Amino acid sequence: MFKKKDTFMPDWYHQEAPKDSYRSILKWGSQTEYKAPSKELYKLMKEVFEMTDDDFKVKQEMGLEPVEIDVPCKLSKEVLNKFADIVGEENVVTDGYNRLRVAYGKTMVDLMRLRKKIVENLPDAVLYPRDREDIIKIVAYCNEKKIPLYVYGRGSSVTRGTEPVCNGVTLDLSQHFNKVIDFDERNHTITVEAGMLGPALEEILNNAPTTLARFGAKGVYTCGHFPQSFEYSTVGGWVVTRGAGQQSTYYGKIEDIVFSQEYVTPVGIIQTDMFPRCATGPNVDQIMMGSEGAYGVLTHVTLKVFKYMPENRKRFGFLFKNWESAVEAAREVMQSECGYPSLFRFSDPGETSYGLHLYGIADTPIDKFFEMRGYKDGERVLLLGFSDGEEKFAKNVRSYVTKVCKKHGAMNITGYASKLWETGRFRDPYLREDMGDYGLMLDTLECSVNWSNFMDVYNGVLEYCNNREHTICFAHMSHLYEQGTNIYFIFEAKMNDLDEYLEYQRGIMDNIQKYGAAMSHHHGIGKMTAPWLEAQIGTEQLNIYKALKKHFDPNNIMNPGGTLALDLPDSEKRDFINK
């Protein structure tokens, strides 16, 4: 299937994007890091997309041009002066580049628009608040003047979550608003400003006796939350979207890790309680989490912290004969009460095949050995995992998982592949620039199911995806529960037309909804998925969200323009529930 003789490789653009260019905005992560498709992926793409080496000799729409935007700032001098009074003149920015920089996130629609220089929905100004006092004043003033207010963390949204559809101002929190406020070692909690980035938080916790010496820290800790966007997303972004880390099966989603929060809303400051559980009415933390900037600005977050014990990690890997047996094993482990694995990631047959090819396993003696034993390409399923926690707890989880996997016919392939995965865990998004340079897209959509409707959703969505030619589509489960799991769909296609992309993406979302999944397990809803929200949660529940919106933000200044379907016109609603 994969010929070895090809030697041509495209001249991937692996240099720093020109300063102030569109590319510097669309590029994922570090400006000086890259990830080229491997030889194997390159071959696979040519085959599936029916392309030749010649197609990879000319790059297109690279976005190397400088951002030159002629969209006037609609805010008056008076308003801008007022903002300068609040945050300081140096923290009020109105140039085109910075306005575009904070306008988009990192979903394919964002990347395509940047490559095509489609500039829309800019904020009139970008503000860099220095502390919560600044934010309190900004919210009060915006509310008084009815100026739309958006919040930008580090722009990793894949739901158009932060896009300033109604203009106004965007607060860029990652500039200054990223400090530790408190650390309580007795309680195992840390309180940080919402703009803190993942690596900064983890670094601080891993080295607590030094970095948190002023709070008397003695032990070392971890935040337990490692989304793929870890390096370029903020604590605040994790919280308001209800994000999940790659080890959420053990550490929990962010809503399980959050201990307390403070929000500045147009009607006042909401400081939630500091108790692990209580019985004093509805849970306000759970009202504010998932509000995606539409109820108020998240300022301080108190997170649970966990002991940092990397020495206890037990890695494992298994190969199943087919998807059905893997799903049964997954469910059995999750319902066994043996403790939860930390990483627990089941690649479907498509992703397994893709992965083994990309890692150069295909057509090797190992591969032949797998095939001989009945673990056939296109059917077999790869499980990567590890367990964390106290030493014997972690050991027991691995040994119980091993027992269940064997019972379901899986072969133990040791923890080697998990270790490999671990080293590259945050790297995949870097692929998108090299692919995009040749009109290829790589995108993902994810959803949440219970075990009863898992197969319906999985089969139904994949069937739709694979109906398109020149498309690679596969999936994995990576956040598991007693009652169900997420499903994460990944699709790569030869596709460079925005409308075509949108139609395909909407079709996937229609099918996620049609087969009964939740529209998101951890990316949130934003403005992209909002048209599907009401059909999923029901009109009565959307009315609850709207009642809360009216309470917190009577002037609709907070992230307006479709977020969470709060102010979405009926004409944009989609409804594919057919049960």
Place this chain on the structure above:
Amino acid sequence: MFKKKDTFMPDWYHQEAPKDSYRSILKWGSQTEYKAPSKELYKLMKEVFEMTDDDFKVKQEMGLEPVEIDVPCKLSKEVLNKFADIVGEENVVTDGYNRLRVAYGKTMVDLMRLRKKIVENLPDAVLYPRDREDIIKIVAYCNEKKIPLYVYGRGSSVTRGTEPVCNGVTLDLSQHFNKVIDFDERNHTITVEAGMLGPALEEILNNAPTTLARFGAKGVYTCGHFPQSFEYSTVGGWVVTRGAGQQSTYYGKIEDIVFSQEYVTPVGIIQTDMFPRCATGPNVDQIMMGSEGAYGVLTHVTLKVFKYMPENRKRFGFLFKNWESAVEAAREVMQSECGYPSLFRFSDPGETSYGLHLYGIADTPIDKFFEMRGYKDGERVLLLGFSDGEEKFAKNVRSYVTKVCKKHGAMNITGYASKLWETGRFRDPYLREDMGDYGLMLDTLECSVNWSNFMDVYNGVLEYCNNREHTICFAHMSHLYEQGTNIYFIFEAKMNDLDEYLEYQRGIMDNIQKYGAAMSHHHGIGKMTAPWLEAQIGTEQLNIYKALKKHFDPNNIMNPGGTLALDLPDSEKRDFINK
């Protein structure tokens, strides 16, 4: 301290209460089960309360008289006919006994009022809905006619939660509304009507292959939720108050066990989602749980179920030298990531002393052995516990707990005492009738803290309690978390005056609040604790509750009269936050 020569014992009233008497309402649980104070407790009471055998020769205010109430039903014939149309004539009840039966709960204020024949706050009628259709029609009609609507499960509330302060109608759900709606073995979930009692649910799950054969059940399960009121409380009551079972440290509070819910509200039916986690806006389950009947009537609850594996249970017991070392051990275990114990119950020195005396350990050779080893009466602390779950998981929890307890100087006293506790786990409330017959009260208040403010709350509240003469007061921790714990205060006193009782109780609540605890960990707020709610959660959060109330119940028909402080006059507010 305890003399052995006394032989007199009071003539406890251990016979069925007369039919339709006040006593038949105030009595806990089964009409034919009793629990007399032991010889040791009797002696202790005489000593602390400075009473003699003579004081126990005449009973007072036993409530043996028949309930004869002359409080007219204020509902018109037309309204009653309409209710009869909905639920059937036999399910509309207006006699005094049944109206009083559902009016009160089981807090000391309720028991005292019944003994003293203080009849207030009766519903005008009691309805026994047969199914959710009945409830939908009742809610719609009450909303149309602005008739106050209360919901009664089995009356175990200790917060005046169900008291029909504004009259109207009370729905008694436990009569007919107690069936299994669905069981999904793949998802590990069961859906039941809200009026189902604890033992019925547990019995069904323990015997699923028989009792749930129509759903194809193969395995056996447990609900994991065992509050002390287990035998006389309903699933619906657990959920709307955010209750906790005695094994919540492992299984979670009810809000962790609930998977989905349906509520009938004046503005429509709220069916929450069926996903283990999702990122589609605020969590509606967490809005409705804790709403205590003020937003709508809970109809169907879908609960997670757990494997029933009693054979895996590992019991343990330890004696610590003092409270400080026990608290440190508790915190260390909870933060260790070794898995959670299932029962994990730390009696403070007062409760330990009380317990060891009551179990006849005091002054025995065992006791002398404890004392000799430095585990002194009045200082020592008893830990009872067990672990559940998969076999090796449960073993590891016990062995890790053992390690930590030893590190903190505790002595292993085996699992014998835990086993003893287990057999009597639901029996203590039966003590109250025998004590009440002699003007003695036994009551509890509980709260929630984080580890940082634990000692302040514990010491501050006990100091207040012990300031009163003729009072026994002690506490335990029984629901533990990485970040904190509950504290459960128990007080016994020679006290028979309602005003004196209320003043003392309010003083305790003032002190719970003053030292920074949440006003409830699992009893809820109801009408009793409502005056303290705003000072705890803050005006901004109470305003969120009120905004939701206005949305769900614009005519304020749902559990009106102070519940959750939603319609509490400012004059009743208490504020003891002094930080």
